[in-house]
Amino acid sequence: MDQSAPPSDTVARDLAATPPGLLELFFAFSKMSLAGFGGVLVWARRAIVEQHRWMTPDEFNEAFALCHLLPGANIVNLAIVFGGRFRGIPGSVVAFFGLLLPPTLIVTTLGMLYSYYGDLLGLQRTLNGIACAAVGLFLAVTLRMMGPLVKRRNPVEIGLMAAVFAAVGLWRMPLVAVLLVALPLSVVATYFWRKRAA
């Protein structure tokens, strides 16, 4: 697999000068993972785009969209894809273990405690509080990711985004059916939009 640094013309001026090394990848992903109560995406975008500047907001959106729409756990996919982009297969392996090893140890320990005690009332109440805040964080990261699209004012992108939101969120249509319609539609609409702009 021929994998090196990303092509120089995709590196914007405000990106980090050096791509992350293997150790840096491992610790960056364990940090996001350990902070990720109620979802790791919030932390992944914060670390990758805002703190380390390893990707532009648009690059992050594209990488995440692919990982989101392919099967599997989207953050695990993102770790593998992100590590692979900068450091090939070793990068993927390191990011994968960075993301999963620490929380797996924690969750297995909690599972052991659960099988001894099994009383979760206090835990349940705390969880309810955390869940409310976690939804707020998730809404915030969604808004941030909309940023580049809103700035471009491309009616095709914004219309599709709104339609998918309405179909899945408001009308609760089955996910797979929506994707089977929305993805081809999005490809065709983007095609004509680019033709027109060219």
Add this chain to the structure above:
Amino acid sequence: MNPGLGTYLTLLWTFGLMSLVAVGGANATIPEMHRIAVEVNHWLTDAQFADMFAIAQFSPGPNVLIVTLIGYQVAGVAGAAATTFAMCGPAGVLAYFVANFFHRSSHSFWPSLIQASFVPVSIGLMAAGGYVLAVTVDISPAATAVTFAVALATVATRVNPLWPLAVAGLAGYCGFI
């Protein structure tokens, strides 16, 4: 607890297969997981499954770790490792190769167009997920207020997201939410 080789193979096969049809993230897979773990294989009771879900949400890390807990309940630490690998490995390998293909041909017309056209669909889906979660979780005015306050604060400022999580967790423990 002394599960045979057959149990491990069943875990690997079941969750490996599930990961390849799990589009839209771990939370979209919860109903299917419940069907397989509770109804088909009787690995867990209903109440145990609900508790596993709560522990996975409460713990740091990706929400997919609920499969780690199911594996642990079925076959101990080795079971936990087996299910986690089965759930994350095959799908991850697929993502690696697909993303590589798109990245290497990111200057060709169609691959770049296809990748760009995924973005509005993905973000629309996230907005829908956030909305559905908010409707499920925010069952009281206090809960709704917390969600909106946290969303506004994190969009408008650079506050570390651990603070709102900690404060809301404490408020929940004390029974305010």
